[in-house]
Amino acid sequence: MTPNLILIILVSYFLVLIGISFWTTRESKEDSFHTGDKASPWYVVAFGMIGASLSGVTFISLPGWVASQEFAYMQMVFGYLIGYIVISFVLLPIYYKANLTSIYTFLEQRFGVVAHKTGSGFFLLSRVLGASFRLYLVAIVLQKFLFASFGISFWQTTLISILLIWIYTFKGGIKTVVWTDTLQTLFMLSSLGITLYLLMQHLNLDISGVVTELDKNNYSQIFFWENINTKHHFLKHFIGGVFITIAMTGLDQDMMQKNLTCKNLKEAQKNMMWFSGVLIIVNFLFLTLGGLLFIYATKNNISIPAKTDHLFPTVALQGLPEKFAGIIFLLGLIAAAYSSADSALTSLTTSFCLDFLPKESNENIKTRYFVHIGFSILLFIVIQLANAFSEQNVIGMLFKASTYTYGPLLGLFAFGIFTKREVKDNIMTLCVCLASPMVCYLLDLNSVEWLNGYQFGYEILALNGLITFWGLYSISTNQNNDLMQSIKQL
Secondary structure (H helix, E strand, O other): OOHHHHHHHHHHHHHHHHHHHHHHOOEEEEEHHHHHHHHHHHHHHHHHHHHHHHHHHHHHHHHHHHHHHOOOHHHHHHHHHHHHHHHHHHHHHHHHHHHOOOOHHHHHHHHHHHHHHHHHHHHHHHHHHHHHHHHHHHHHHHEEEEEHHOOOOHHHHHHHHHHHHHHOOOOHHHHHHHHHHHHHHHHHHHHHHHHHHHHHHHOOHHHHHHHHHHHHHOOOOOOOOOOOOOOOOOHHHHHHHHHHHHHHHHHOHHHHHHOOOEHHHHHHHHHHHHHHHHHHHHHHHHHHHHHHHHHHHOOOOOOOOHHHHHHHHHHHHHHHOOOOHHHHHHHHHHHHHHHHHHHHHHHHHHHHHHHHOHHHOOOOHHHHHHHHHHHHHHHHHHHHHHHHHHOOOOHHHHHHHHHOHHHHHHHHHHHHHHOOOOOOOHHHHHHHHHHHHHHHHHHHHHHHHHHHOOOOOOOOOHHHHHHHHHHHHHHOOOOOHHHHHHHHOO
């Protein structure tokens, strides 16, 4: 595929997104940026959330994981389902009952201003890192296969990518993102399906043949039970999947902001359950795609890239004889990456405006524009740092970072929902939330030596939340018990 053709596809794609932006903002009010006017159809939200949840990280990085982990990732996906049930029937009713726009307002209602700022701050950190990793992936592919041929450097590629997102989100916000995500999910799933079909045709495989071939090449194992000390053990992945979903979806302003644009709680719950079921199937298909990519590359003497994140783009753009395969891949990649990044930029702006700025500043549209630009610049900086220092598979880095940044959110919300205790000192709340990830990092770093060879997987997120919960409990009081003690003394 020539760079000029790739450029035409990229420009055409974003012209469509900009057109959707104009269509969705014709009758928008200022509050539409944050709430979507509470009028999004649940099925549109559910379909669009598939692309936002998977993102470019799953699209490129997950297939590359198969060589080292086979289908172990499905252990986490099964845990996701339990997490989505908790979100649907525990968290969403709380958010809708309180009529929240920023979900971290719950923390202020429950604990006070410091807890509110702390929770929102951890979200901002988490989402900046997550969005940056996702955009980093699409930027390196565009750089390698398009912009490098025009003499454009990586930092310029990143700048162009972020600028394109800013153009179609700065006015409509979540109201635009709900609809652009739907289109982008369609492109992403079409790319997945067509690429799977082409690989099966070239390898002369039907569905039963795919199963046999994956098993023969040691790419098919799902469950790992043998050694609890290893990172891939079933319990670690499953428990990690449950809590990653609760934290990265249920306690994440980005994902919840879409759900809160539904008309009512019932529709939001319906959206969540349908979305979770489809997500299991889609993740399994991406892992199947990964196995077939490695098999196809081996049989056609295509060298496996040192960074397995690059395998899918290498095969799609250079390894398959059909030229349209590259076009389909590129559309899927751009759709997957930007369906996550656009909503991330919108939710970062919403959270900062509603959680950190005074109400009078938040009502000023110019203030929101400046915040939107500020987070765009921050994403640009983090992506440059990721490019300079990253040597790992990006999906692994993303989930690892989330275990530290989302843990305090998990502990804060769990303590607020499941206890009636009151914290004694708001500053101590911040200290507990900062200390918990540090303790977990030290444990993770020294677990082999301290815990008889045990290696932490993603279950460390649950431990992080538990330490935060215990820390909050230790600095809190039970108001009812204190009252009873006073009565007894009288």
